[in-house]
Amino acid sequence: MSANIIVVGCGRVGSQLANMLSENDSNVCVIDKNPDAFVNLGHAFNGSVIQGVGFDEETLERAGVEECDCVAAVTQFDNANLMVSEVASRLYHVPHVIARLYNPGHERAYEQLGLDYVCGTSLVAEEVFSKIASGHGSHVDTFGNYEVLRFSLDLRGNNRTTIRVNELERQHEVRIVAFERADGHSSSIPTGESVLSHGDFVLACVRKDIIPAFARWIQD
Numbered sequence: 737m738s739a740n741i742i743v744v745g746c747g748r749v750g751s752q753l754a755n756m757l758s759e760n761d762s763n764v765c766v767i768d769k770n771p772d773a774f775v776n777l778g779h780a781f782n783g784s785v786i787q788g789v790g791f792d793e794e795t796l797e798r799a800g801v802e803e804c805d806c807v808a809a810v811t812q813f814d815n816a817n818l819m820v821s822e823v824a825s826r827l828y829h830v831p832h833v834i835a836r837l838y839n840p841g842h843e844r845a846y847e848q849l850g851l852d853y854v855c856g857t858s859l860v861a862e863e864v865f866s867k868i869a870s871g872h873g874s875h876v877d878t879f880g881n882y883e884v885l886r887f888s889l890d891l892r893g894n895n896r897t898t899i900r901v902n903e904l905e906r907q908h909e910v911r912i913v914a915f916e917r918a919d920g921h922s923s924s925i926p927t928g929e930s931v932l933s934h935g936d937f938v939l940a941c942v943r944k945d946i947i948p949a950f951a952r953w954i955q956d
Contacts, residue, residue, distance in 0.1 A: 742767065742799045744790030744820050745811035749836065751776035753808060758783050765799040791819040793827070801828045810836040821851050844920060847888055847937065850955055882941050884913070890955040891934035902928030908950045914939045 739762045743754045746768035754777060758764045764783035768774065771787045788795030790809060801807065807830050809820035817835040824830040837846060837855040846853045891899060901912045905928070916923035918935030932938065935955075942950055 739763070739805040740800060740803055741765070742796070742801060742804050742807045742824075744768075744807065744809045744817075745836075746770075746773040746776055746785070747810075747812060748776065750808075750810045751778075751781075753810060754783060755781055767795060767799055790816065791823045793823065796823065796828065801830060804828070804830050806830065806832040806834070808834045808836075812838075814838050814842065818846075818851075825851070850888075881945075882943055883947065885938075885940050885942055885947075885954070887938055887940075887953075888918075888955040889915075889932055889934060889936045889938050890953055891932075893955075894952060896934075898931050898933050900928070901926045901930045901932060904932070904953070908946055909943065910946070910950060911941045912938060913941060 741757050741762045741764050743750050743757070743764060744767045746754070746766050750766065750768070751773075754764050754766045758781055764781075766774065766777065766783060766785045767788055767790045768785070769787065769789050774785045777783075777785070784799075786795060786799050788798070790796070790811065796807075801824060804824075807820065807824040809817035809824075811817055811820075814837060817837070821833045821835040825833045833852060835846070835851055835853045837843065837853045840855050843853070843855055891897060901915075904910070905912060912926050912930075912932075914923065914925050915930070915932060916937040918933065918937070924930065926932075
């Protein structure tokens with residue numbers, strides 16, 4: 737996995753993630769406003785560091801955001817991570833942006849904004865690394881040649897209002913494992929006749945090689 741990655745935040749999670757990425761042949765630049773934080777990287781880290789605020793445009797440009805494949809915002813503050821994500825994705829159109837999220841009450845808002853995130857305090861670096869390695873924001877886990885994806889269903893972009901589970905599965909040879917209504921009021925393990933609507937949250941098992949074709953059903 738060779739890519740240009742910016743990691744914003746050099747605490748325990750950020751430094752661990754930066755070293756994991758660097759050891760897997762990625763070009764890594766770490767941003768933190770506190771220069772003392774870079775000591776967390778240790779002597780083996782072979783990437784670069786920049787002191788500055790992670791959502792500042794000048795700082796991001798110095799870090800190479802315009803040629804960046806992924807930005808991981810893993811500071812200790814949800815608001816800072818959100819601002820980094822918004823600037824990187826909407827201003828610089830970075831292909832993959834991941835935010836660390838502390839408050840699980842904000843998960844639905846992040847999903848509706850189309851932001852990729854990792855919530856929780858344990859194994860965060862490993863989860864972010866897994867998402868970066870997969871190359872897309874809907875990744876949950878990998879099983880051999882298959883990936884488990886969680887995403888908000890895009891039907892408007894496909895000129896549909898509803899779609900049956902068996903139709904979606906048949907078109908792409910995927911398995912819909914579970915779904916939750918967009919309003920969050922109900923969830924279910926579907927049958928083939930279950931009807932999905934735009935914005936429903938879907939958990940699906942998809943073969944890796946057909947993810948690019950299946951991506952048209954995933955809201956950006």
